[in-house]
Amino acid sequence: xxxxxxxxxxxxxxxxxxxxxxxxxxxxxxxxxxxxxxxxxxxxxxxxxxxxxxxxxxxxxxxxxxxxxxxxxxxxxxxxxxxxxxxxxxxxxxxxxxxxxxxxxxxxxxxxxxxxxxxxxxxxxxxxxxxxxxxxxxxxxxxxxxxxxxxxxxxxxxxxxxxxx
Amino acid sequence: xxxxxxxxxxxxxxxxxxxxxxxxxxxxxxxxxxxxxxxxxxxxxxxxxxxxxxxxxxxxxxxxxxxxxxxxxxxxxxxxxxxxxxxxxxxxxxxxxxxxxxxxxxxxxxxxxxxxxxxxxxxxxxxxxxxxxxxxxxxxxxxxxxxxxxxxxxxxxxxxxxxxx
DNA sequence: ACTAATGTATACTGATCTGTATAGATTAGA
DNA sequence: TCTAATCTATACAGATCAGTATACATTAGT
Numbered sequence: 001x002x003x004x005x006x007x008x009x010x011x012x013x014x015x016x017x018x019x020x021x022x023x024x025x026x027x028x029x030x031x032x033x034x035x036x037x038x039x040x041x042x043x044x045x046x047x048x049x050x051x052x053x054x055x056x057x058x059x060x061x062x063x064x065x066x067x068x069x070x071x072x073x074x075x076x077x078x079x080x081x082x083x084x085x086x087x088x089x090x091x092x093x094x095x096x097x098x099x100x101x102x103x104x105x106x107x108x109x110x111x112x113x114x115x116x117x118x119x120x121x122x123x124x125x126x127x128x129x130x131x132x133x134x135x136x137x138x139x140x141x142x143x144x145x146x147x148x149x150x151x152x153x154x155x156x157x158x159x160x161x162x163x164x165x
Numbered sequence: 166x167x168x169x170x171x172x173x174x175x176x177x178x179x180x181x182x183x184x185x186x187x188x189x190x191x192x193x194x195x196x197x198x199x200x201x202x203x204x205x206x207x208x209x210x211x212x213x214x215x216x217x218x219x220x221x222x223x224x225x226x227x228x229x230x231x232x233x234x235x236x237x238x239x240x241x242x243x244x245x246x247x248x249x250x251x252x253x254x255x256x257x258x259x260x261x262x263x264x265x266x267x268x269x270x271x272x273x274x275x276x277x278x279x280x281x282x283x284x285x286x287x288x289x290x291x292x293x294x295x296x297x298x299x300x301x302x303x304x305x306x307x308x309x310x311x312x313x314x315x316x317x318x319x320x321x322x323x324x325x326x327x328x329x330x
Numbered sequence: 331a332c333t334a335a336t337g338t339a340t341a342c343t344g345a346t347c348t349g350t351a352t353a354g355a356t357t358a359g360a
Numbered sequence: 361t362c363t364a365a366t367c368t369a370t371a372c373a374g375a376t377c378a379g380t381a382t383a384c385a386t387t388a389g390t
Binding site for chain 1: 166167168169172173176177180241245249250251252253275276278279280281282283285286287289290291294298299300301302305306307309310313314315316317
C-alpha cells in the first residue's frame with residue numbers, strides 16, 4: 001500500500017500551479033525547475049493532469065498550464081484518482097483472483113470489506129482536503145493530523161474491540 | 166495508492182490459517198489449493214509471513230504452518246506492514262526528491278502532512294482490526310464500514326471547510 | 331538407511347512502473 | 361513567412377513487482 005511517484009509529483013505540480021496565482025500560466029520549464037524534475041517528466045505528468053480535466057493548457061509561444069478550476073474546487077481525492085486510480089476499485093476481485101475465474105472468497109469475504117473500510121476513511125479525508133487547503137504551512141497541516149480520529153457507531157467485532165480497548 | 170498482490174494474498178493466507186483452528190497445521194499444498202494460487206507462489210508468501218514473525222513453520226513430513234500467535238493478537242496493521250511496508254515511511258522524501266538531493270519542499274511541505282494524515286487514519290483502522298475480527302461474515306464487516314467517520318477537532322483549513330460543509 | 335512428504339532458498343521470466351529521448355504540432359511575434 | 365518557444369505524442373531503457381522453476385534441506389515413518 002504505497003503512493004506511486006506519479007501521485008506524489010502530480011499533486012506537487014498541481015500545488016505549484018495553485019501557488020502561482022489564479023491567472024498565472026506556468027510552462028513545463030518552470031514547473032520542472034520548481035520541482036527538481038526533468039522537463040520530459042514534467043510534461044508527462046501535466047499530460048495526465050490535463051487528460052483528467054484538472055489543468056488547462058495553451059500551446060504556442062506564450063503557452064503553459066493553469067488550473068482548470070479554482071484551487072478550492074479541486075479535491076485531493078480528484079487529484080489522486082486522476083493520477084493513480086483507486087485503492088480498491090470494481091476490477092479488484094478480477095485482478096487478484098489467483099487461478100480461479102473469480103475470487104475463492106467471493107461469497108463471503110470479510111477482507112474485501114476491510115479494504116472498503118480503508119478506502120472509506122481515505123476518501124473522506126481526501127475529499128474534504130482541497131488544493132487550496134494545501135496552500136498553507138506544514139505546521140498548520142500537522143495540527144490537523146494530530147487531531148484525526150476514526151470513529152464508528154457500528155457493532156462489528158472490530159468495533160467491539162475498539163470500545164473495550 | 167494501491168494494494169500490492171502480496172498484501173492481498175498474504176492477508177488471505179493468514180486468515181486461512183486462523184480459520185483452520187488454533188492447533189491445526191496447514192501445508193503449502195492446502196493453502197495454495199484453498200486460495201487458488203500455485204504452490205511456489207504460496208510458499209513465497211508464507212516465507213514473507215514467517216520472516217515477519219506472523220506464522221511459525223515446522224519442516225519434515227508432518228510439517229506445515231500455523232499462526233505464531235492467537236488471531237486476536239495479530240492486527241491487520243502488523244500483517245500489512247510485514248507484507249507491503251508503510252504508505253509513508255521515513256525514507257519517503259528520499260525516494261521522491263526528483264533531481265535534488267532532498268525534497269524541494271523540505272522546509273515547508275503541506276503535502277507531506279497530508280500523507281501523514283492518510284497514514285494516520287489507515288493505521289487507526291488497521292490497528293484495531295485483528296485477524297480474529299476478519300473471521301466473520303462479510304455482511305457483518307460491511308455494517309462496520311457503513312458507520313465509519315473521520316473526525317477532527319483541529320483548526321486547519323481542511324477542518325474549517327469540513328465544519329462549514 | 332531409505333523414502334516420501336514437507337519447508338527453504340535462489341534464480342529466472344514477463345509485466346508494470348519510472349523516467350528519458352526524440353520527433354512533431356501549435357502559436358506569438360518579427 | 362520565418363523563427364523561437366511552447367505543448368503533444370510515441371517509443372524506448374532501466375528498475376521494481378508478480379509469479380514460476382528448480383534444486384536443496386529437514387523430518388516422520390518404515
